[in-house]
């Protein structure tokens with residue numbers, strides 16, 4: 001566990017930090033990309049930011065702990081649990097699996113061992129069941145120094161469809177489903193007392209979401225727009241750093257621009273290869289996952305041409321899942 005990099009804040013001085021990160025990246029490559037930062041968002045709310053993997057939210061109360069998303073592998077989950085244990089001995093009461101992508105739930109068994117109750121959207125469970133084997137076989141565990149056989153299927157104990165309110169330590173936590181973003185079942189986890197929200201698969205901050213899975217880009221833009229009416233200051237995204245309303249607006253514009261650009265190309269009958277050449281989106285080249293641009297645009301082109309999201313395609317035809 002001593003290779004786990006824990007920092008509350010990410011701004012201790014650029015130069016020094018750069019040197020530290022360079023050294024730690026060596027350790028991280030040896031330790032399975034386990035590098036992460038544990039940031040405090042509110043007195044009782046934390047954000048586990050993992051640039052190379054996926055993020056989690058953690059609410060710590062005297063009555064117990066609530067965790068949103070359990071990272072990609074049990075090893076990652078063990079590191080997260082160890083970090084939580086430096087803050088509290090309270091029981092892990094709830095785990096929310098906010099989406100069906102394996103990099104967000106395949107650490108589940110660690111928290112099952114702790115006795116947590118698992119909650120997810122009905123569609124999330126359905127796709128986890130459909131995709132579990134493929135997820136386990138497709139993730140880059142070997143390059144992370146991790147053993148895929150350690151991943152176990154842990155399904156939700158409680159399902160919801162539209163809204164579910166939990167109470168823990170006197171706080172109310174709202175699980176909301178207002179429509180599919182990146183995925184059907186994308187769950188927003190609202191912490192009203194902290195004016196904060198974990199944004200499920202709907203909103204990735206400064207990050208190219210995986211567009212192979214959404215059933216509708218119009219729908220995704222609508223969900224992002226509706227999110228702006230929910231009164232919060234801080235978003236804890238599944239990928240990318242902590243975010244503000246301004247970041248949400250930027251991501252909404254990004255998805256809207258992808259949507260309108262690909263739609264125009266499809267309407268004009270532009271061949272896929274030509275569209276990929278034209279739509280370079282240079283203004284988003286600094287965002288995480290820009291290297292997936294062609295794959296994402298191809299998926300969008302396929303959805304808008306055939307009406308079918310790529311994840312409904314039989315597994316043998318699906319491309320390998322990237323690390324987010």
Ligand SMILES: [Zn+2]
Pocket residue numbers: 054101103104238239323324
């Ligand atoms: Zn992901």
